[in-house]
Amino acid sequence: MSVTQQQVLDTLAKVASPRGTALTDANVLSAISVADGKVFLSINVDAAEARAWESVRAQAESAVRAIPGVTTAMIALTAERKAGVGSPPPHRHAHAQGHAPGVAPVASHRPPQSPGGSPMARQAEIPGVAAVIAVASGKGGVGKSTTAINLALGLRDLGLRVGLLDADIYGPSVPRLTGIHEKPALNDDRKMIPIERFGLAIMSIGFLVEEDTAMIWRGPMVMSAITQMLRDVAWGTLDVLVVDMPPGTGDAQLTLAQNVPLKGAVIISTPQDLSLIDARRGLAMFKKVNVPVLGIVENMSYFQCPHCGTRSDIFGHGGARHEAERLGVPFLGEIPLHMSIRVTSDAGTPVVASEPDGPHAAIYRAIGAKVRDQLKDAIAAA
Numbered sequence: 001m002s003v004t005q006q007q008v009l010d011t012l013a014k015v016a017s018p019r020g021t022a023l024t025d026a027n028v029l030s031a032i033s034v035a036d037g038k039v040f041l042s043i044n045v046d047a048a049e050a051r052a053w054e055s056v057r058a059q060a061e062s063a064v065r066a067i068p069g070v071t072t073a074m075i076a077l078t079a080e081r082k083a084g085v086g087s088p089p090p091h092r093h094a095h096a097q098g099h100a101p102g103v104a105p106v107a108s109h110r111p112p113q114s115p116g117g118s119p120m121a122r123q124a125e126i127p128g129v130a131a132v133i134a135v136a137s138g139k140g141g142v143g144k145s146t147t148a149i150n151l152a153l154g155l156r157d158l159g160l161r162v163g164l165l166d167a168d169i170y171g172p173s174v175p176r177l178t179g180i181h182e183k184p185a186l187n188d189d190r191k192m193i194p195i196e197r198f199g200l201a202i203m204s205i206g207f208l209v210e211e212d213t214a215m216i217w218r219g220p221m222v223m224s225a226i227t228q229m230l231r232d233v234a235w236g237t238l239d240v241l242v243v244d245m246p247p248g249t250g251d252a253q254l255t256l257a258q259n260v261p262l263k264g265a266v267i268i269s270t271p272q273d274l275s276l277i278d279a280r281r282g283l284a285m286f287k288k289v290n291v292p293v294l295g296i297v298e299n300m301s302y303f304q305c306p307h308c309g310t311r312s313d314i315f316g317h318g319g320a321r322h323e324a325e326r327l328g329v330p331f332l333g334e335i336p337l338h339m340s341i342r343v344t345s346d347a348g349t350p351v352v353a354s355e356p357d358g359p360h361a362a363i364y365r366a367i368g369a370k371v372r373d374q375l376k377d378a379i380a381a382a
C-alpha cells in the first residue's frame with residue numbers, strides 16, 4: 001500500500017495548531033516528501049513560538065506514523081530567528097525535551113554539558129557519545145566522504161567505538177561507500193537503529209531517501225533532518241561520532257556547524273590553490289562558531305602510480321601543509337591520489353577495511369591518532 005501526500009495532509013488537518021487553526025491552515029508546513037512509506041516534512045515557525053509548537057510537532061509525527069503504510073515519519077520543528085546568528089534557536093531546547101509522552105528520555109551517564117564551559121556547552125550533547133567531530137571541505141569532490149569513512153575506520157583501529165553520520169544531505173555518499181542499501185529499523189523508543197558495518201555504527205540520510213529526493217530539500221529542512229539524525233538515532237555508546245558534512249561554507253553549513261555539538265572539525269583540501277581558498281573559508285566558518293579546527297588533511301596530495309609506486313606531485317603537493325602552518329592549525333597528513341582508494345570506495349569496501357595492512361590504512365590510522373590525541377579529554381571524561 002503506498003502512502004500519498006493527500007493522506008498525510010488529511011491526517012495533519014486533524015491536528016490543532018496553537019494558532020487555533022488546523023495545522024494545515026497555519027501556514028507553517030514545508031513541502032511534504034513522501035517516498036516509499038517514508039514521510040518527511042518540517043514545521044517552520046518563529047523562534048519565539050517554538051516551545052508552544054513542540055507538542056504539535058510530536059502529535060503530528062505520531063499521527064503520521066499511525067497512517068497504514070508509513071514506515072518512517074520525521075517531522076522537524078525549525079525556528080527561524082529574525083536577527084543574526086547569535087545563539088542557537090530555542091527549538092533545539094524544545095526538541096531535546098520533546099520526547100513523545102510516556103517515553104522516558106534516554107538516561108545519560110555523561111554530564112549534560114562539557115566541563116570547563118567549552119564553547120559547545122550551549123548545545124545539548126548526544127547521550128552516550130563522547131565526541132562529535134565534523135569532516136568538512138570548502139567544496140565538493142575533494143574526497144571528504146572518502147576521508148570521513150577511512151578516518152572513522154582508522155579511529156576504530158585505535159580501539160575506539162566509532163559512529164559515522166552522513167550529513168551530506170545534498171549528496172549522501174555513504175550508501176555507495178559502504179554498500180549499505182537497507183533501511184534502519186526502529187527500536188522500542190521509535191529511534192532509528194544505525195546500521196553496523198565494518199565495526200562502525202552508520203547512519204545516512206541516503207538510507208531513508210533517494211539521492212534525488214535529498215537534492216530538493218530546502219535550507220531549514222536540511223538542518224532539521226540532520227538534527228533528527230543526530231538525536232533520533234540510537235547511537236549507543238560511542239567515543240567518536242564522525243559527521244560527513246555537506247560541502248561548502250554557506251548558510252546551511254554554518255547553521256549546522258553552529259547547531260551540532262561539535263568537539264572539533266577536520267578540514268579536507270587538495271593541494272591546489274583554489275581548493276585551499278575554500279578550505280580557508282571552512283576554517284573561518286568553524287572559527288566563527290567557536291568549533292576548534294583539529295587540523296587539515298591534504299587529500300590527493302600526490303599521485304602514486306598503482307603499478308610502480310612512483311610518486312609524482314601533479315597538483316604541486318604541500319599546499320595544505322603550508323596553509324596549516326600559516327594559519328596555525330595542525331597538519332594531520334597527506335593522502336595520495338591512488339587507484340586503490342578510489343576503487344575500494346566505489347566498491348563499498350573502504351581501503352582501511354579491505355586493505356588493513358596496506359600503506360593507505362596506515363596513513364588514515366596516523367591521521368586518526370592525531371585526531372584522537374586532541375579528543376583525549378572528552379573521551380576520557382566519558
Ligand SMILES: Nc1ncnc2c1ncn2[C@@H]1O[C@H](COP(=O)(O)OP(=O)(O)O)[C@@H](O)[C@H]1O
Nearest residue numbers: 140141142143144145146336337338341342345
Ligand atoms: N585519495 C584518493 N585517491 C583516489 N581517489 C580518491 C581519493 N579521495 C577521493 N577519491 C575519489 O574521488 C571521488 C570524490 O571523492 P568523495 O569522497 O566522494 O568526495 P566528496 O565527499 O568531497 O565529494 C570519489 O570517486 C573517490 O573515490
Ligand SMILES: [Mg+2]
Nearest residue numbers: 144145168173
Ligand atoms: Mg561526499
